[in-house]
Amino acid sequence: MKLHELRDNPGATKRKKRIGRGPGSGMGKMGGRGIKGQKSRSGVAINGYEGGQMPLYQRLPKRGFNKPNRKSYAVINLNIIQKFIDAGKLDAANVNEDTLVESGAVRRKLDGVRVLAKGEITAKATINVTGASKAAVEAVEKAGGSLTVASAAE
Numbered sequence: 001m002k003l004h005e006l007r008d009n010p011g012a013t014k015r016k017k018r019i020g021r022g023p024g025s026g027m028g029k030m031g032g033r034g035i036k037g038q039k040s041r042s043g044v045a046i047n048g049y050e051g052g053q054m055p056l057y058q059r060l061p062k063r064g065f066n067k068p069n070r071k072s073y074a075v076i077n078l079n080i081i082q083k084f085i086d087a088g089k090l091d092a093a094n095v096n097e098d099t100l101v102e103s104g105a106v107r108r109k110l111d112g113v114r115v116l117a118k119g120e121i122t123a124k125a126t127i128n129v130t131g132a133s134k135a136a137v138e139a140v141e142k143a144g145g146s147l148t149v150a151s152a153a154e
Contacts, residue, residue: 019031019032071112073111073113073114074106075113076100076113076115077115077119078117078118078136078140079118081100081105084105089103090103092125092145093125095125096127096129097113100129113130114129114130114132114133115129115131115133120139121145123143124144125143126145127146128147130150132147
């Protein structure tokens with residue numbers, strides 16, 4: 001085999017379709033756009049337009065409600081807390097929102113930190129946070145620790 005004999009595998013490359021390059025190309029004259037009309041021209045933007053009829057998304061009633069003052073909590077699972085305690089980044093005797101942020105377990109507090117029960121915790125940890133699921137509280141107490149939820153002032 002020589003350099004001039006190198007070829008790509010058959011079917012590995014496909015020629016680009018050259019639109020508007022004469023009748024022999026099969027895509028000549030109007031270039032597959034049909035005759036006249038808005039879609040045959042450049043700058044078409046008609047998604048959701050129904051020819052002046054009231055569009056479907058406007059005919060349907062509005063549903064739902066977004067609470068403007070809703071609280072957003074940073075979420076952390078028990079297995080992450082355990083991992084950080086094992087790594088020595090967290091002190092099991094005093095786990096609170098500030099220490100979680102300092103250690104990097106939680107990026108930022110937002111309106112508080114909420115502990116969820118994914119994974120398991122084996123350390124006897126004292127945790128003080130804004131919120132926690134019932135399962136998380138049970139899991140921490142089962143491991144011999146305590147999880148207190150500070151009632152956030154509304």
